[in-house]
Amino acid sequence: MRILDVQHLQKSFGGLMAVKDLSFHVDQGEILGLIGPNGAGKTTVFNLIMGVLKPDSGTIRFKEKEITSWPTYQIVNAGVARVFQIARYFKHKNVYENIEISTIPNEVFAFKDAAHLHEKVMTCCECTGLCTCHEHTGHCNCCTQLPGMLPQGALRRLEVARAIGTDPDLLLLDEPFAGLSPQEVDEISHLITQLRQEGQTIVLIDHNMRGLMRLVDRVVVLCFGEKLMEGSPQEVSENPRVQEAYLAGGRV
Amino acid sequence: MSRKGIKYLLLLGLVALLTILPLIPGALNTKWMTTITFATYFAIFVLGWDILCGYTGQISFGHSFFVGASGYTSALLSLYFKWPIWATIPCGVLASLALGLLLSVPALRLRGPYFSLITLIMPLIAIKLVLIFSSITGGELGKSNIPAIPTPVPPCPSDAGPDVCRALFIQYQQYQYYYALGLMALVAIALLIISTSRIGKILEAIRDNEEAVEAAGINTAKFKILAFGISSFVVGLGGAFYVHYLETVLPQEVLSPTRSTEIIIASVLGGMGTIIGPLFGAYAVRLGQEGLREAANHIPALQFLNDWALFIFLALLIVLIFVARQGVLPALVGAPYLRKLKKFRKLGQQSVASKEVS
């Protein structure tokens, strides 16, 4: 089943065509890789899906519903969550409170019980490996830390935990490996595999194929805002046009 | 103890102290009783400011606008239509609330200085309107004989001696003191509950990073409008009672930019975005000023304070704000916590920096 269906999406900034007649879809339960050189328009595609930017034309359908131009919070509540390329946490709130915001319902008078929310925050902490929680007391060892003191790898986990906290059916990850040490890259890869095993549908952005190969089912290659090709990781990495695009883009 | 617990405890302590104070013989003369009553109304305005500006980080420089809007509405309705105050006060509050919601529309679109500029202009427009319609509002001189908040204390009989009248007057002042205190306590408890609830958490998060709150599935506009509503409601409530306590309505008393500035000073001094800090800040600003003036009147060596009181007070404020930027109360109560926070932040920056280098 197609969980996300993007058709003829177009977006320009002034004279710059950032996204040009782009169509692709995401199937339920798969991990789709979205790759392309610097400035190819990958983040812009996420911004369009999330309603942060309004497309010039084209449609975005999520779970059969057209969500084009919906406000961000509605899209999130419909079941799409994203992890930003640059972490956007609440720097004056600790880890627990950071995740808590994602679990709070968008209602002024919400009578959902507090214990339920607490449990949800703990689950997010634990399933992202952000903290290890005590089984009986429910106490987690990292919850009172401020994000500013977390190492990069843990910060990325926090960002994933904040996204998971909204109960997404589709998770958008924007360059989750950027700026991480090789060991941290392994850890985050492991986390993504784990999420996938739990049935999470994911779109994964990265600069290049290397880190993605083992993780993704299918790849869409973007170049100058256009879809260059689409296929299995192997097909894509063997395609001469893709290699050429990366050379032209100044990056291998 | 949790920070929430400390807040409730501090509020309880303050209200208990203010409740007991008039009952201690000789502790308060009528002058200080009225000074504290004034401070209590001022505290309500400050509380209303904090739930909006302290929590969401959008600073309003013109909150006296709501005091005036509600005060004038209630005062003029009771004066011209002879409505009882229990009918005019809700009208005043509703007027303030409506204007607050109206103001939230540009506030949602404008950021930073543009929003602040609008809030700065609002009370100036209101003052202008008061002057233009001076046949109704009394213009600069205002209107007196506004019906007072009723008390069980009888008016002074015409054949009674001055001592009897004085005793009745003190009794009357005491009632007004407790009315204000009761109102403030209710408002403070309500705002403490709201600010420590999910609503407060969301408002704090908006101040921190609005885009991230949207990305968490929360309609930030809705919560900002809510904050405007609560704030204008609270300030309007205080403002309406205030004019009936004063029995006059004057533009320089309820609409002046000085009043708005004092509200900000009190909040920043006490620690904005904490409710309890600005509450203490309000009393500190009001009673501090009065204390200086009192000292100048009674101690000959300090007479120069009469001219210099405001200057010294403001200079002291600048120093305090510089020394304790997160507010004096949080600095006192949460010093160890904040020191840790700073250390964390430094560590965090170092780890980020080292990552960027590597």
Ligand SMILES: Nc1ncnc2c1ncn2[C@@H]1O[C@H](COP(=O)(O)OP(=O)(O)OP(=O)(O)O)[C@@H](O)[C@H]1O
């Ligand atoms: N809000 C904006 N206003 C103007 N131009 C923008 C905006 N956002 C992106 N662009 C431009 O659109 C193009 C695509 O940017 P985008 O961030 O989507 O690329 P990307 O593929 O995510 O690149 P990177 O790999 O560097 O993250 C770039 O040329 C960028 O400068």
Ligand SMILES: [Mg+2]
């Ligand atoms: Mg990008």
